[in-house]
Amino acid sequence: MTNHFTDVPEEMLLGQYIPIHYHFNMLRDQSRMLPFREAIELSVPEDGKVLELGGGTGVLSWFAARKARQVWCVERNPALVRAARSFLSKNPGGDRVTIVQADAMTYLPPEPVDVVICEMLHVGMVREKQLEVLRSFCRRYQDRFGPRLPQFIPDTSTLAVQLIHQDFCFGGYTAEVPVFDPPGPHMQDCWLADPHTYSTIDYSREIPLEFLAKASLTIRRSGHLNAVSFLTNNFLAFVLSERRAVQWLMNQLILPLPRPMDVIVGDTVMLEFAYTSGCSIEALHESVQAEICSHSLPLTSNYPLRDAA
Ligand SMILES: C[S@@+](CC[C@H](N)C(=O)[O-])C[C@H]1O[C@@H](n2cnc3c(N)ncnc32)[C@H](O)[C@@H]1O
CATH class of the missing domain: 3.40.50.150 (Vaccinia Virus protein VP39)
Incomplete structure (x- = not known):
């Protein structure tokens, strides 16, 4: 093929x-x-x-x-x-x-x-064929061995997206390229809105192959919105007796927005994208659109801080 x-x-x-x-x-x-x-x-x-x-x-x-x-x-x-x-x-x-x-x-x-x-995991389920492979596997396995499926590792994956400000300056040279970055405290200063979960994949149920998001996201911290971060958390196993999950939070994929914008607390940004699992990063990137859909009332300071609570 x-x-x-x-x-x-x-x-x-x-x-x-x-x-x-x-x-x-x-x-x-x-x-x-x-x-x-x-x-x-x-x-x-x-x-x-x-x-x-x-x-x-x-x-x-x-x-x-x-x-x-x-x-x-x-x-x-x-x-x-x-x-x-x-x-x-x-x-x-x-x-x-x-x-x-x-x-x-x-x-x-x-x-x-x-x-x-x-x-066969990749952030956002792009590039690799995890979902296609497991969807096909479940159907063929049940046809041959009956309805009871094995336990899967990972058990569940959640896909989320977050509006952020990203520094695309490298040694003084500006280049708005896709970035892979480990999750960590350094991201604390970057986020402008809360993460939005757009899919929860339970591998023992119907596995999706298409992702479509149209979300209106409230800005929680003022700043220059120039990128979206895709976050994928894999719940490899649940330890019910200890009420915890064994998790693998993958490196995030940060994609520059075609039209960056200044946003202030209370603005609403409409974020849209659509892609097929296993597609290229470029195909996902081309589909991403973000626009301010409602402005909050202007405040006196340029970039008011988010409510500390
Ligand atoms: C991300 S690597 C993980 C390798 C290994 N499981 C590990 O954790 O170190 C995914 C592996 O899947 C293999 N792979 C991809 N598509 C496959 C397919 N259709 N059938 C069999 N193997 C495949 C690749 O060659 C690669 O070795």
Whole structure:
């Protein structure tokens, strides 16, 4: 299959095809690895059966194999299949993982499984095929094995968006480019409105493939609105006894707005966008529009501070 931007086969596009050196970044990203390891430990039953879709280096399957009797790890990229087999042979218990070179869009395990792990995640569900893969998987699995679905890791993902001010000046050079930024206290000074959740994806229910947002957002802090930040939080597992969730809040994707504007507390901004999961960042970016739809009464100071409460 080819995509409409280039003649490159879709499976070769960055986002579908992830080179091995990028897996190094994923392996050492503690904000990703630690919650996955914890969620897998909590969710996989002793002697259970696990399927991983998009296994990469095999690390998450190996976490699962520390408790499971059998893990099927499906990976499409032959270079990663070779790498995963080699890594697993050097890790104790790696022999309980069967690496299967296959397309996760069509593969089903030979028997029902207790847990399915799928980390083809990208902020906003763009670029990677998490939703398409899991939607197809649920339908095919239920056709073959009946209505009861396995537990999914992640269990739920929430997608939100926030109006912000972003500094696009790099060493004195202004360039309004999409930015990936880890969440953290440095964002405290940037936000101008509260985050708006536009989708909650429960992987055991109907999985959406299209996202459409038309939200009127109230400005809570005055400033220069020039960007929107897309935020994705993955609830990998829920620990009901402790009333908490094991979460992975991904790096945010910050997209510059085509028409920046000054806003003051109480203004309402209409934010609109529409995209298909797995689409390019450019396709999402092109669809984003923001306009002031109602002004608050002007106040004496230029940029009144948000009510401290
Ligand atoms: C974000 S990486 C995660 C890898 C691994 N699960 C981890 O956590 O380190 C996603 C992986 O899914 C694989 N992948 C993407 N689409 C696939 C498909 N249709 N079938 C099988 N594997 C796929 C990619 O090659 C890549 O290795």
